[in-house]
Each structure stands twice: as C-alpha cells, then as structure tokens.
Amino acid sequence: MKAIKSVIKEQLDNLYLMGRLSIYEIKQQYAASTLGIIWVFLNPLIQIFVYWLVFGLGIRGGAPVEGVPFFVWMICGIIPWFFINGSIIQGSNSIYAKLNTVSKMNFPLSVIPTYIILSQLYTHLVLLAVLILIVICIKGISILSIVGLIYCILSTFSFLIALAFITSTISTISRDVHLFIQSITRMLFYLTPVLWKPSEHMNSIFAFLMKINPFYYVVEGYRSSLLHGSINFIGSLYTLYFWGVTIILFVIGAMFHIRFRKQFVDYL
Secondary structure (H helix, E strand, O other): OHHHHHHHHHHHHOHHHHHHHHHHHHHHHHOOOOOHHHHHHHHHHHHHHHHHHHHHHHHOOOOOEOOEOHHHHHHHHHHHHHHHHHHHHHHHHHHHHHHHHHOOOOOOOOHHHHHHHHHHHHHHHHHHHHHHHHHHHHOOOOHHHHHHHHHHHHHHHHHHHHHHHHHHHHHHHOHHHHHHHHHHHHHHHHHOOOOOOOOOOOOHHHHHHHHOOHHHHHHHHHHHHHHHOOOHHHHOHHHHHHHHHHHHHHHHHHHHHHHHHHHHHHHO
C-alpha cells in the first residue's frame, strides 16, 4: 500500500510538470524532421491506406460491415490502436530512455511513463477529432457517442499507464523485455478486432483468448460509441473485468517501480 500511495502522490504532485514534459516530448520527436508535426497525420495516413487497400479492397472487395463502409469501420478501430501501440512501445522504453538525463537529479521517476503516454494521447486526440468529423459526415453522431468516447479515452489511458509501470520497470532491468514487447504488440494487433469483425461462429477457445485481451474491450467500445451511439458496453460484466485487470496491473506496477527504482541507474 505504501508503494501505491507513493506513486499516486507523485502523479498528483507533478501534474503541471507532466503536462509540460509531454508537450516537449512531442516537439522533440519531430524536431529533426523537415515536415515536423505533419508526420502526426502523414504516418497514420500511410498505414491506414495500406490496410484499407489490403483488407478493404483486396480481401473484402469493398464490402461494408454492419451497413457501414469498411474504411469508416476500420478507422474506428485502427485509430485507437495507433494510440495503444505507440503507448505500449514508448511506455515500456520510457524510463530507460530518460534515465541518463534524470539520474543525477531529484526527479520523480514514476511520472516518466505517464508523461510519455500523455504525449501519445495528444496525437490520439487530434486523429480522433478527424475521425469524429468523418463519422459526422457519413452518419452523424449523438451525445451518447461523445460520452462513450470520453469513457473509452479515459479507460485506455488508465490501462496503458498501469501497464507501463510494469513494462518500463522490467524493460530497464532487462532490455530483452522491450524487444519481446514489440513482438507481442504485433501479435496483439491481429488478436484484437481492429481489421476484422468477431464472428459468432468462431472457435470457442479463440473467442475466449480474444476476449481476455483488454484491448478488445476498448476497441469495440470506440466502435460501439462512434458507429452505433451505444454505451451499453459500459454496463456489462466485461467492464468489471477490464477495470479489475487495470487495478491489478497498477498495484503490481507501483510495487515493482518503487522496489527497483533505486537500482535503475545500475542498468545504464
């Protein structure tokens, strides 16, 4: 409990610092490129085009999903995934990447994963705003959709921070873990219904494995909110499972972080 209180206190005491550092992180990320902040749109746009070409036109032949054009259905899942993917990879490497800079300072290390994921959130919000405009043009949007989106954003952000406390700690101790996480993330992309729709007739074992993946919950939540204006998923038992996993990960992550952070500098 002491570790949990310590981590929460550091987060609350350094909200302004995390906000400033997250903005600086975005500026630094694109500082060396000629196009600069344009890459926030260009990189996802290239990936979306490739996935739509292969899965939308190539495999599905342009067929809609639930009466929605495949392109719109796809980006309602892939834009949340960009946030998830970037946060997992950058979050796991966050402490190790910044440790050399802050090792001789009295710096609250637990804020590093948080502000790194916060910087990813800014990009996500920009892309999400574009997505909302597309959905409005195609079929309109309701107040319930906005409520559902806010919930999904907060849920995803909370889960990613809880996960990052574990992965950033272990990745600092063993660099192999960071490489392993990159491989696992690629696998999760295909286990999460980003580019395909779950079927009622799929193998029961595969369906179970798919649904214990917390990202299934948030991706389907984004789609339900945007495309159907429904927030019924919030009242499901799956919500209890998702938040239970999130809390457990945060507790474990906080304990790991406090236990090992005095030794982080030894792994430089």
